Amino acid sequence: MYEYQTPITGTMAVGAAWLTIRQMQATDRLQIAHHQQQVNIATLPSHLAILRLMGVLPKALRNCSNKAFEFVSLCEGEFG
Secondary structure, eight states, X not given: OGGGHHHHHHHHHHHHHHHHHHHHHHHHHHHHHHHHHHHHHHTXXXXXXXXXXXXXXXXXXXXXXXXXXXXHHHHHHHHO
């Protein structure tokens, strides 16, 4: 038994180190996921504002385009 103490202890130490690394990796993954969740929560108002703008913007741009077309038509009528 005494002649195997060192290899057994070494094997147990390597196993403990491996388990520690695995646990640290799992903790890191959870922290990354939690951080991403916090970022999403923090930027939610901006994200919602952008979504609302994207809902209104196409109609507003169409209106601007129509007004620009009317303006060009008037200019061509006066100067053309």
